[in-house]
Every structure is written in C-alpha cells, then in structure tokens.
Amino acid sequence: MINILAVFTGGGLGAVLRYLTTLAAVKLFGNTYAFAGTLCANITGCFIIGYIFSLTLHKADFIPPELKLFLTVGFLGGLTTFSTFSCESFCFIKDGKILYAILYISASLIPGIAATYAGYTLAK
Numbered sequence: 001m002i003n004i005l006a007v008f009t010g011g012g013l014g015a016v017l018r019y020l021t022t023l024a025a026v027k028l029f030g031n032t033y034a035f036a037g038t039l040c041a042n043i044t045g046c047f048i049i050g051y052i053f054s055l056t057l058h059k060a061d062f063i064p065p066e067l068k069l070f071l072t073v074g075f076l077g078g079l080t081t082f083s084t085f086s087c088e089s090f091c092f093i094k095d096g097k098i099l100y101a102i103l104y105i106s107a108s109l110i111p112g113i114a115a116t117y118a119g120y121t122l123a124k
Contacts, residue, residue, distance in 0.1 A: 006066045010074020017041070018079050035088045038081050039108055045080035046112040050119030058124055 018041045025037030052071055055062050063071075085108055092101035 002066050003069050006070035007074040007077075010070040010076075011078035012074075014075040014078025014080075016078075018081055035104060038084050038088060039104070042080050042082070042085060042108055043111050043115050045076045047115035047119040049076050050116035050121075051123045052119075053116075054120040054123035 018037070021041045022034055022037030025040065026034050029036055049072060052063065052068065056068055089101050089105055092098070092104060
C-alpha cells in the first residue's frame with residue numbers, strides 16, 4: 001500500500017510541476033511556444049532519472065525503494081510528458097510545419113539522452 005501511495009503522491013506533484021512549467025513557458029514566450037514547457041519538463045526529467053538511476057545502480061541502499069518509486073514512477077512519470085510531446089510533434093506535422101517538427105523532436109531527444117547521461121555521470 002505504501003508503494004501505491006508513493007506513486008500517487010509523486011505523480012500528482014510531478015503533474016502540477018509540469019502544469020506550472022507550461023504556464024511559465026506561455027507567460028514567457030506566448031501560446032505559440034507553449035511546447036517549451038514540455039521540452040523543459042522532459043529534459044529536466046531525463047536528467048533527474050539519470051541521476052537517480054546511477055545512485056540506485058551504484059549505491060543500491062542509498063535510496064529506499066519507496067522513495068525511488070515516488071521519484072521515478074510517480075514524480076517523473078507525472079512531470080515528463082511523452083504523450084504531450086508526441087501530440088505536439090504530430091500537430092507540427094499535421095499543420096505542415098515539418099521543420100518545426102524535426103527541430104522539436106531533435107531538441108527533445110538528443111538533449112534528453114544527454115541529460116540522462118549527465119545525471120547518471122554526476123551521481124556516479
């Protein structure tokens with residue numbers, strides 16, 4: 001039961017942070033660039049999960065299993081937004097903005113993998 005509560009609580013907090021990140025992006029850049037909030041949430045989430053992955057791989061007892069579930073499945077699951085990313089990418093393609101789609105997909109995947117590696121390396 002504690003695992004379910006950890007995931008539930010973390011997911012809610014992560015989703016709220018993602019929503020606030022999107023609001024901040026709209027305020028800073030306007031509705032046209034609302035996707036910047038998704039991009040920021042995804043890259044940040046990639047870094048954090050890389051960091052946690054490294055900590056738990058190299059220092060297994062460092063993070064209790066419930067906290068790991070809270071952070072990874074819950075918080076990062078709520079924060080990162082692959083389904084939103086996919087929909088935004090599709091919308092660019094549907095609207096004929098192929099270059100935007102390519103740039104957005106590239107700007108999400110390449111730095112995302114790099115951020116995961118950076119988090120992993122930093123925690124090692």
